[in-house]
Amino acid sequence: MSSPLNQPIAQEPRRVFLGLAGSGLVAASTPAMAAGRKSNDASRDVSVMQAALALEHEGIAAYRLAGDIRSNSMSPQSSDIAQRRRAFRELHRSGCFVMPNPWDRGSARYLQALGFKALGTTSAGAAWSRARADGNLSLDDMLEHLQDIVDATAIPVHADFESGFAQSAAGLADNLRKAVDTGVAGISLEDASGIPSNPVRDIASSVARLRVARAVLDGHGSDAPLLIGRAENFSAGNPDLEDTILRLRAYAEAGADVLYAPGITRREDIAALVNAVRPKPLNVLVGPGTALTFDDIASLGVRRISVGAALARSAWGGFMRAARSIAEDGRFYFGRPASGRELNSFFKLSTETPSSVTANILGRVEFRLGEGPLLEIRKGSVEITFSSGDAVFTWSEDNWREEAAMPFANFCRYVCDGAIVLAET
Incomplete structure (x- = not known):
């Protein structure tokens, strides 16, 4: 059997190129689930949801094993x-x-x-x-x-x-x-x-x-x-x-x-x-x-x-x-500097956010599946869990469990802009 290294390069989604952790969690959902469509087959719905939950639990367990990225001193085991x-x-x-x-x-x-x-x-x-x-x-x-x-x-x-x-x-x-x-x-x-x-x-x-x-x-x-x-x-x-x-x-x-x-x-x-x-x-x-x-x-x-x-x-x-x-010129030209507010938000969240939080979506919050179009997360309450590079959102709608993932940096930007408000703990 030939080695995987001998195989041609696969045409992978851009999320793989960026290396977004948690992409497997989203990709594992069926197309119907990802698009928010409903299935008439109750047993299949249960099976899909159980598989997605199992993947989520695996991801969270792996993340906790890897150590919390929101620690100033990780001291990895x-x-x-x-x-x-x-x-x-x-x-x-x-x-x-x-x-x-x-x-x-x-x-x-x-x-x-x-x-x-x-x-x-x-x-x-x-x-x-x-x-x-x-x-x-x-x-x-x-x-x-x-x-x-x-x-x-x-x-x-x-x-x-x-x-x-x-x-x-x-x-x-x-x-x-x-x-x-x-x-x-x-x-x-x-x-x-x-x-x-x-x-x-x-x-x-x-x-x-x-x-x-x-x-x-x-x-x-x-x-x-x-x-x-x-x-x-x-x-x-x-x-x-x-x-x-x-x-x-x-x-x-x-x-x-x-x-x-x-x-x-x-x-x-x-x-x-x-x-x-x-x-x-x-x-x-x-x-x-x-x-x-x-x-x-x-x-x-x-x-x-x-x-x-x-x-x-x-x-x-x-x-x-x-x-x-x-x-040299006495001019105060700073080009396009990063937002101090966004940087403070990012580093604060990356060191203080627990492994999961409850939040409210108040503004427009978007995510992308692979190289597909941007999709909007509906406004309201969501649960968010974190991996080494992703924020994974889950919520219920009409007794249907939805989920989406985005880079942790994007999550921080939405928090900074007020589109996501974290519940007080």
């Missing part, structure tokens, strides 16, 4: 970490997903609330947040950052672990064990040397280092983090596709679970890498200025898309333009 790692591994088996890259706790929490299924750290974004240049964080700085992002969220976190912060095999192994202990679900090891005159290590030494990493992770059993092998040719200014393919194939043979060559941007080059490393999954980095869409990249057979430091650069860009307008 070992069972939660194992669950995250299994989920991360499963994401790489088929289809394509986006793994955005936060740079601090707040950005991580917000990306999770948009419904993404996994996050990846960015060494550059982390360094800039600490007033350092990329590549200038110490091992302790990096471990602290990884722990911070893991603790701030309830979904898998992939670690940009640069070159491992060690030259010797023993030092590399020790550092990798420390990275594993932070609870990350994946660890990338790049072949950059840090030497300007020779920025990329030779293949033999890079393979040897990946074998050390493979041995360390194998020591953690079946729920170990994924190992990502990175070939830095293109990002280091050496756009040699043939050598990059040789490296990625060698890294796959050395035990890398996922392959990654940052700096590859052309459609034909991406396709060549996908074919070269198949059946193992390929990560593609997307940065500012790309003309490729999610669907374009997914159609090439790419399993995972990351954005590196692009989101951090976007945030810094807005800040720098506003600051320069004050310093």
Whole structure:
């Protein structure tokens, strides 16, 4: 039987691309139920409702196991970490997903609330947040950052672990064990040397280092983090596709679970890498200025898309333009700033909201099923339960149980706007 990794990319709803937790709950409802239509078959109605309730209870149980995302310090348990790692591994088996890259706790929490299924750290974004240049964080700085992002969220976190912060095999192994202990679900090891005159290590030494990493992770059993092998040719200014393919194939043979060559941007080059490393999954980095869409990249057979430091650069860009307008022109131009009220609402709700609440819908509140049209939730009382990225609404109408899901960030915006009013507890 062929591996799922050998199968063509499925045309999945955009909710899958965004990674919205809870989408299975909504999708499991029959079309008649989703559209609010009634069935004359009472026994089938009962069966459908029981199935939906079972899925809801499973989702709530999994959420509680994962730990409440609305806690300032999650301190995830070992069972939660194992669950995250299994989920991360499963994401790489088929289809394509986006793994955005936060740079601090707040950005991580917000990306999770948009419904993404996994996050990846960015060494550059982390360094800039600490007033350092990329590549200038110490091992302790990096471990602290990884722990911070893991603790701030309830979904898998992939670690940009640069070159491992060690030259010797023993030092590399020790550092990798420390990275594993932070609870990350994946660890990338790049072949950059840090030497300007020779920025990329030779293949033999890079393979040897990946074998050390493979041995360390194998020591953690079946729920170990994924190992990502990175070939830095293109990002280091050496756009040699043939050598990059040789490296990625060698890294796959050395035990890398996922392959990654940052700096590859052309459609034909991406396709060549996908074919070269198949059946193992390929990560593609997307940065500012790309003309490729999610669907374009997914159609090439790419399993995972990351954005590196692009989101951090976007945030810094807005800040720098506003600051320069004050310093250089005496003008107070802030572009399109986020609403302080909405941010306060989001962070307050993300830390203080219980796992389920009763609320009243007073204004227009909309949700979307897959890529279908926006549907409105009727006004009145609803029950809302929360997962790691979703708010799931349930209500009764004419003895019929209805439900809908939306990203937690959208729920917070509706609360901020007054369209949803939470009942006092």
